[in-house]
Amino acid sequence: MQKHKAIVSSEHLVSRKAAELSQLEYALINAGHAFERWMVHCMSAAGIPDLSPLDVLVLHNTNHRGREKTLAGLCLVLNVDDTHLINYALKKLRRLNLVEARRRGKEMGYSTTDEGKAVCRRYREIREACLVDALALFGGPDPEEMAAMATRLRAMSGIYDQAARAASSL
Numbered sequence: 001m002q003k004h005k006a007i008v009s010s011e012h013l014v015s016r017k018a019a020e021l022s023q024l025e026y027a028l029i030n031a032g033h034a035f036e037r038w039m040v041h042c043m044s045a046a047g048i049p050d051l052s053p054l055d056v057l058v059l060h061n062t063n064h065r066g067r068e069k070t071l072a073g074l075c076l077v078l079n080v081d082d083t084h085l086i087n088y089a090l091k092k093l094r095r096l097n098l099v100e101a102r103r104r105g106k107e108m109g110y111s112t113t114d115e116g117k118a119v120c121r122r123y124r125e126i127r128e129a130c131l132v133d134a135l136a137l138f139g140g141p142d143p144e145e146m147a148a149m150a151t152r153l154r155a156m157s158g159i160y161d162q163a164a165r166a167a168s169s170l
Contacts, residue, residue, distance in 0.1 A: 024156075042130070046122035048096065054080075058089040059112070062099050063120045068109035079157070 008014055008022040036053035043049075043056045051059075061077055062069050074086050090110055093099035098116035101108045112120065135141075141149065 038131070042123055042126050043119075045126050045130075046119050048098070048119055051092070052089070054078075054085060055089045055092055058086060059093055059098055059116060060120060060123075062090075062093070062110050063112040063117060066111075068102070068104070068111045070104070070107050070109060072107075074110070079161075 008019075008026050010022065010025075014022045039053050039056040040051065043051050043059075057078055058074060061074055071083055071086055071090070074090075075081070075083055078086065080086055090099060090101070093116070094101060097113055098119060099110055100113050101110050103109075140146075
């Protein structure tokens with residue numbers, strides 16, 4: 001049986017110790033960009049063009065569970081260190097009347113407007129029709145396999161975060 005050549009984006013980083021890690025990183029790069037492209041196009045189909053992937057994530061996370069969110073809370077959940085990025089997305093979403101802000105003591109609380117909730121519902125409908133149904137049609141991963149992949153990816157993100165902290169101290 002012939003061994004397949006590793007598909008990597010940075011061959012110079014491949015070592016005997018970590019060839020598979022380079023393959024995983026290349027897959028993550030491609031999956032990340034595909035997911036971002038999907039979010040932008042799905043939101044555009046839902047009637048809101050010209051949002052960035054982060055704008056879409058901020059809208060969905062602000063809408064999550066119908067609870068008011070803070071800037072710090074959104075940064076934490078989205079794993080974004082630069083609060084200015086989230087703040088800019090919130091301002092953009094407020095201008096579009098998708099998110100509203102209310103003072104909570106010294107902080108601002110953010111929640112989705114009725115229009116923001118409606119856009120999130122339209123996004124979900126498009127997601128069901130274009131993504132969920134397609135996965136099912138082609139026998140996509142079963143729910144347990146999908147949950148296991150999600151658990152592994154969350155664990156990998158923790159490992160990469162720890163490695164980033166270690167590298168910053170060198």
